[in-house]
Amino acid sequence: MEAVTTALGAASVDALHESTGSRTIADLLPRAAELYAERPAVRLKRDGAWHTVTFGEVGEIVSEIGRGLIDLGITPGERVCILGGTRPEWTYADFAVAAIGAVKVPIYPTNSPEECEWVAGNSEAVAVIAENRSQLDKLREIRGRLPHLRHLVVIDAADAADDAISLDQVRTRGGGHGMAELAERYKSVKPEDPYTFIYTSGTTGPPKGCVLSHSNYRDVLDMCHRADATRGRETSYLFLPLAHAFALLIQLLSFDGGGTLAYWGGDTAQIVAELQEVQPSYFPSVPRIFEKMYSMATDAMDKAPPEQRAQIERAIEVGVAVREKQIRGQPIPDDLQAEFDAADELVYARVRALFGGKIRQAVTGAAPIAREILEFFYACGVPVLEGYGMTETATVATYSTPENHRFGTVGRALPGCEIQIASDGEVLIRGGNIFGGYYKNDDASFGAVVDGWLHTGDLGSLDEDGYLKITGRKKDIIITAGGKNLTPANLENDMKQLRWVSQAVMHGDRRPYPVMLITLDEEEIRAWGRERDLPDDLAELSSRPEVHALIAGELERANARYAKVEQVKKFVLLDHDLTQEGGELTPTMKVKRNVVNEKYGPLFDALYGGPA
Numbered sequence: 001m002e003a004v005t006t007a008l009g010a011a012s013v014d015a016l017h018e019s020t021g022s023r024t025i026a027d028l029l030p031r032a033a034e035l036y037a038e039r040p041a042v043r044l045k046r047d048g049a050w051h052t053v054t055f056g057e058v059g060e061i062v063s064e065i066g067r068g069l070i071d072l073g074i075t076p077g078e079r080v081c082i083l084g085g086t087r088p089e090w091t092y093a094d095f096a097v098a099a100i101g102a103v104k105v106p107i108y109p110t111n112s113p114e115e116c117e118w119v120a121g122n123s124e125a126v127a128v129i130a131e132n133r134s135q136l137d138k139l140r141e142i143r144g145r146l147p148h149l150r151h152l153v154v155i156d157a158a159d160a161a162d163d164a165i166s167l168d169q170v171r172t173r174g175g176g177h178g179m180a181e182l183a184e185r186y187k188s189v190k191p192e193d194p195y196t197f198i199y200t201s202g203t204t205g206p207p208k209g210c211v212l213s214h215s216n217y218r219d220v221l222d223m224c225h226r227a228d229a230t231r232g233r234e235t236s237y238l239f240l241p242l243a244h245a246f247a248l249l250i251q252l253l254s255f256d257g258g259g260t261l262a263y264w265g266g267d268t269a270q271i272v273a274e275l276q277e278v279q280p281s282y283f284p285s286v287p288r289i290f291e292k293m294y295s296m297a298t299d300a301m302d303k304a305p306p307e308q309r310a311q312i313e314r315a316i317e318v319g320v321a322v323r324e325k326q327i328r329g330q331p332i333p334d335d336l337q338a339e340f341d342a343a344d345e346l347v348y349a350r351v352r353a354l355f356g357g358k359i360r361q362a363v364t365g366a367a368p369i370a371r372e373i374l375e376f377f378y379a380c381g382v383p384v385l386e387g388y389g390m391t392e393t394a395t396v397a398t399y400s401t402p403e404n405h406r407f408g409t410v411g412r413a414l415p416g417c418e419i420q421i422a423s424d425g426e427v428l429i430r431g432g433n434i435f436g437g438y439y440k441n442d443d444a445s446f447g448a449v450v451d452g453w454l455h456t457g458d459l460g461s462l463d464e465d466g467y468l469k470i471t472g473r474k475k476d477i478i479i480t481a482g483g484k485n486l487t488p489a490n491l492e493n494d495m496k497q498l499r500w501v502s503q504a505v506m507h508g509d510r511r512p513y514p515v516m517l518i519t520l521d522e523e524e525i526r527a528w529g530r531e532r533d534l535p536d537d538l539a540e541l542s543s544r545p546e547v548h549a550l551i552a553g554e555l556e557r558a559n560a561r562y563a564k565v566e567q568v569k570k571f572v573l574l575d576h577d578l579t580q581e582g583g584e585l586t587p588t589m590k591v592k593r594n595v596v597n598e599k600y601g602p603l604f605d606a607l608y609g610g611p612a
Contacts, residue, residue, distance in 0.1 A: 017225040017226070017228065017230075017231060017232060017257065018035075018232035018233075018257050018258045019221070019222070019225055019256055019257060020032050020035060020255075020256050022218065022256070023191065023214075023218070024098075024186075024189045024190070024191055024193070024195070024214035024215070024218060025095075025098045025195045025214045025217050025218065025252065026098045026099050026101065026185075026186040026189035026195075026214060027099075027186045027187065027189070028095070028098075028218075028252070028255065028256055029058070029059060029062050029095040029098075029099065029255060030059060030063075030099070030183070030186060032055050032058075032059070032255050032256065032258065033055050033056055033058060033059025033060075033062075034059070035055075035258065036055040036258040037054065037055055037056035037059075038054055038055070038056065039054060039055050039233070039258055039260070040052045040053070040054060040055075040260045041053055041054055041055040041057075041058045041254075041255065041260060041261065042058060042088045042091070042260070042261055042262075042263065043235070043260055043261070043262040043263070043278065044087070044088050044262075044263050045263075045265040045274070045277075050262075050277065050278070052260075053088065055255075055258070058091075058092065058095075058255075061092050061171070062092050062095045062096045062099065063096075063099075063174070063179065063182060064170075064171035064172075064174040064175070065092055065093060065096035065167065065170055065171055065174065066095075066096040066097075066099040066100050066174065066182050066185070066186075067173075067174030067175070067176075067177040067178075067179075067181065067182050068096075068169075068170035068171050068172070068173040068174035068177075069096060069097065069100050069102070069127075069170065069174075070100055070174070070177050070181060070182065070185070071170075071173040071174060071176055071177055072127065072150075072151050072170070072173070073150075074100060074102050074126060074127060074151075075101075075102070076100065076101030076102060076185065076188070076189070076193075077101065077102065077103065077193075077194075078102050078103070078126045078127075079102065079103045079104075079105050079123045079124060079125040079126065079197065080093075080097045080102050080103070080104060080105065080125060080126065080127045080128070080129065081104075081105045081106070081107050081119065081120050081123070081125045081127070081128040081129070082094060082097075082104060082105070082106050082107065082128075082129045082242075082243075083106075083107040083109060083111075083116065083128055083129070083130045083131065083135045083138075083139070084109050084129070084130060084131025084132070084135060084155060085109045085131060085241070085242075085266060086238060086239060086240065086241055086242045086247065086263060086264060087131070087155075087263055087266075088263055089131075089155045089167060090131075090155075090242045091242070091251055091255075091261070093129045093155075093167070094242070094248075094251070095255075098186075098189075098195060098214075099182060099185060099186045100182070100185045100186070101185050101186070101188060101189045101193070103123075103194045103195065103196060103197060104195070104196045104197075105119060105120070105123045105125055105196065105197045105198075105199070105209070106196070106198060106199075106242065106243035106244075106248070107119050107120070107128075107199075107243060108241060108243045108244075108587045109131060109135060109241070109243070110580050110581070110587055111138075111587075112138070112581075113138040113139075113141045113142050114142070115207075116138050116139065116142060117142040117145055117146065118199075118206055118207065119199045119207065119209075120139075120142075120146055120149065121145065121146055121148075122199075122209060122439065122440060123197050123199075123209055123439060124148040125146070125148060125149060126148055126149065126150045126151065127149070127150060127151035127152070127153060128149065128151075128152055128153070129153045129154075129155065129167065130152065130153065130154050130155070130164070131154070131155050131156065132154065132155065132156040132159050133154070133156070133159040135154075136152060136154055136159060136161075136164055139152060140163070151165075152164035152165075153165055153166070153167055153170055154166055154167065155167045157169075189214060190214070191213065191214050191215035191218065192213055192214075192215060193213060193214055194211050194212065194213055194214075194436070195212055195213055195214045195216070195217055196212050196217075196248075197209040197210065197211055197212075197439050198210045198212060198243075198245055198248075198391050200390075200391050200392075208438040208439075208441050209438055209439035209440070209441070210391045210392055210435045210438060210439075211435060211436040211437055211438070211439050212391075212394055212435050212436070213436055215432060216394040216432065216433050216434070216435060216436075217249075217252060217394050217433075219394070219416065219431070219432030219433050220249065220393075220394040220395060220396060220414070220432075220433040221249075221252055221253060221256050222416070223396075223414035223415050223416050223417060223431075223432075223433065224249070224253055224396065224399070224414065225253075225256075225257065226414075226415040226416075227399045227401070227414050227415055228401050228403075229253060229363075229399060229401075230250075230253045230254065230257055230259060230282055231257065231259070231281075231282075231360075232257045232258045232259060233258060233259060233260075234254075234257070234259040234260070234280075234281045234282050234360070235259065235260040235261075235262055235278065235279070235280045235281055235282070236250055236253075236254050236259060236260070236261055236262065236280055236281075236282040236283070236284065237262045237264070237274065237275055237278050237280040237282075237283050238250055238251065238254075238261055238262065238263055238264065238284070239263075239264035239268075239271060239285075240284060240285065240286065241587055243587065244366075244587060245389075245390075245391045245394070245395040246284065246286075246365055246366055246395055247284075248395065249394070249395040249396060250284050259282075262274075262278040262280060271289065272293065272296070272354055275354070275355050275356045276353070276354070276355075276356050276357075277356075278356060279356035279357060279358045280355075280356060280358065280359065281358050281359060281360040281361075282359075282360060282361060282362070282363075283355060283359055283361075283362040283363075284362070284363045284364075284365070285362065285363075285364060286364065286365070286366045286367060286589060287364055287366075287367050287368065287369035287373075287496075287589075288367075288589050290362070290364055290369060290373060290377070290384055291369070291370075291373060291496065291497060293354055293355075294373045294376060294377070294497070295499040295521075295524060296354065297350070297351045297354060297376070297380075298376070298499075299499075311346070312346070312347055314339075314343075315339075315343035315346060315347045315348070315379070316347075316375065316376055316379045317379075318336065318339045318340050318343055318379070319340065319343060319347075319348060319378070319379025319380060319381075320375055320378060320379045321336065322336060322337070322340045323378060323379065323381070327402060327403055347379075347380060348379070348380040348381050351376075351377065351380035351381075351382060352380060352381050352382055355382050359381075359382050359383075360383075360402075361383050361385060361401065361402060362377070362382060362383065362384040362385070363384070363385055363386075363387055363399075363400075364384055364385070364386055364387075365386065365387045365388065365389070365396070366589075366590070367589065367590055368470070368489055368493050369384075369386065369493070369497075370493055370494065370496075370497035371407050371408055372497065373497060374386070374407055375407060378407075383402040383405070385400035385401065385402070385405050385411070386400055386409070386410045386411060387399045387400060387410060387411055388410035388411065388468060388470060390456060391435070392434065392435045392454055392456075393417075393429055393431075393433050393434060393435070393454065394433040394434075394435065395433075396414065396433075397413060397414060397417050397419065397429045397431070397433065398410050398411040398412055398413055398414065398417075398419070398468050399411045399412070399414055400412075406463070406465070406467045408469060409463070409467040409468055409469045410468050410469070410470055411467065411468065412465070412466045412467055412468065413466065413468070414431070414433075416431055416432060417429065417430070417431035417433060418430045418431060419462065419466075419468060420453065421460060421461060421462055422455075424474075425459040425460065425461070425471070426455060426456065426457070426458065426459060426460075426474060427456045427458045427459065427460040427468070427470070428453040428454065428455060428456065429453065429454045429456060430452045430453045430454065434449060434452070434454050435454075437449070457473055457474050457475065458470055458472070458473055458474070459471045459472045459473065459474060459477075459487075471487060472487035472488075472489055472490075473489075476488060476489065476593060478506065478507075478508045478509045478514060479509060479510065480508055480509075480510070480511060480512065480513065480514070480565070481510055481511055481512045482512065482565075484565045484566075486506070486508065486514060486565075486566055488505075488506035488508075488514070490562070490566075491504075491506060491514075491516075491558060491559070491562060491566065491567075491568060492504045492505065492506055492516075494558040494561065495516070495518065495554070495555065495558055498554050499521065499524045500520060500521055500524050500525050500528065500550060500551065500554070501518055501519070501520065501521060501551070501554075502519045502520060502521045502522070502577050502578070503517075503518070503519040503577065503578045503585075503591060504516055504517070504518050504519075505517045505518075505578075505591055505593065505596050506568060507597060507604045509597075511608060512608070513565075513569045514566070514567070514568050514569065515568060515569060515570045515571060515572075515604060515607040515608070516555070516568045516570075516571040516572075517571070517572055517574060517596065517600055517603060517604070518551060518571050518572070518573055518574065519573075519574045519576070519577045519578055520538065520541065520542055520547070520573065520574075520577070522538050522577065525538070525541055525547065526538070526541070528550070529541050529544075529547070532546060534546065534547075538575065538576065539575035539576065542573040542574065542575045543573075543575070547573065548573060551571065551573060552571075555568060555571060570607045571607075572603050572604075572606070572607060574600070574603075578591065578596065582599075583595050583599075584596050584599065
């Protein structure tokens with residue numbers, strides 16, 4: 001095997017990077033409640049105002065829930081599903097399940113009853129903690145097909161019923177069990193015991209349950225602390241679904257390090273407003289949110305006269321140059337500093353204000369993002385930097401910081417994690433964060449671990465300094481009828497960064513040339529259409545020649561960056577967006593390429609003049 005290996009050396013955790021030093025995830029919260037008792041652990045918005053819950057108070061809530069679960073007869077190793085959106089009770093339930101030695105199994109709140117059945121059934125869950133009545137109704141529909149399910153618990157007390165007790169009732173039942181009984185449970189949990197089964201949303205086939213141990217996540221927490229991922233007493237804003245490994249890691253990092261986790265209020269339209277209220281220093285998200293915020297920030301630039309646009313573009317160049325010199329401790333010429341100061345008032349300060357004004361770092365993951373967007377925010381003093389990993393790596397394997405980053409890459413290996421590039425270009429990863437396999441599934445076609453190395457299915461390269469660049473996925477490579485290998489993600493991402501575009505999917509396997517299916521960003525294209533007295537209906541807009549000409553021009557400019565064989569020759573505008581409910585997207589907004597190819601096959605055929 002031809003390979004290159006890189007690993008950052010381990011470093012001690014300094015005062016900025018506090019840690020409970022827990023042995024497992026089971027004893028993490030009890031330690032945090034004791035170490036950080038009076039600190040704010042949780043911020044939540046209720047009745048229009050932000051409220052705080054301290055670590056000590058969280059410790060008491062989790063203790064009551066844990067003892068209540070013991071009262072329900074849940075034993076170590078049994079699986080408990082959590083079905084609901086991102087809210088503090090999700091976190092409390094998670095820590096309680098871990099504390100009693102049971103295994104947490106998250107389910108996305110957007111999942112259909114059939115998808116819930118697969119996860120709860122495959123994991124043999126004995127209990128499900130559901131958010132509200134609408135989630136309970138999914139479970140009621142399938143309960144007869146879940147022979148292992150004994151208990152339904154609902155977070156919203158008003159939705160309790162004969163077949164489902166409330167989480168508050170569970171807490172009350174916990175009063176019949178002493179603290180020593182719970183302590184015995186969490187002290188008995190071993191590092192190698194499973195902490196969670198996380199079912200990969202998957203772009204192909206049914207989800208597979210990744211078995212992740214307490215040591216997997218304890219190891220990755222230590223790796224992240226050493227890599228300067230988050231810092232003690234730092235406020236993080238969390239809206240990502242806690243059923244996803246990315247959000248789970250942020251939750252654990254915040255509680256382990258004594259930080260404050262601010263939970264979003266449930267409305268995506270309010271994310272920017274809540275960022276401005278919370279003023280976090282750390283903001284993890286997915287590319288789509290940063291793409292939307294980029295569109296908001298550059299809206300005025302797009303409408304500005306050419307002279308002002310050039311001035312703003314120059315401001316971005318200056319911002320990147322000055323901030324790179326600042327990080328390296330290099331002197332900044334007076335004329336460059338003067339430009340920077342002027343640009344701060346014109347551009348930078350306004351962009352920082354979108355994020356609340358106190359961002360130390362934002363991190364993006366789960367999907368690719370355009371370099372131009374990252375450089376724009378970096379210039380403005382909002383470092384949005386990439387990391388890389390997957391559920392099988394306990395969320396993460398590489399990380400970037402303002403001090404150590406390289407645009408166009410996803411950073412370097414976390415301390416204690418190793419990366420190799422196999423002879424065929426596949427990224428291989430080894431470390432204490434590598435999962436223990438798929439539950440009741442020995443499928444080795446993806447996620448195989450050979451001699452300790454996880455075969456990720458991603459293609460990439462390492463530079464001389466150990467920075468990893470992801471170039472595509474093995475299964476996503478398009479081979480044209482002429483035998484040319486194409487990586488669709490590059491041109492797709494160029495199109496998706498446009499304010500008018502929501503999704504872009506290239507098609508062309510065994511075809512003479514690539515074509516593309518494009519969906520419009522409803523909010524942006526409607527605003528564009530109103531300025532031109534066009535209809536407000538998305539479906540009608542997608543058929544208008546003016547809109548087609550707009551997208552055709554943008555595609556022509558994007559195509560110009562690529563070799564002729566890689567250029568998209570034709571495209572079709574869909575009259576609606578891709579959705580998770582339609583089966584086309586995963587919960588983290590990744591396109592299920594095989595579903596799109598099959599579902600919209602006739603549209604693709606038409607672009608070629610008929611079926612292949």
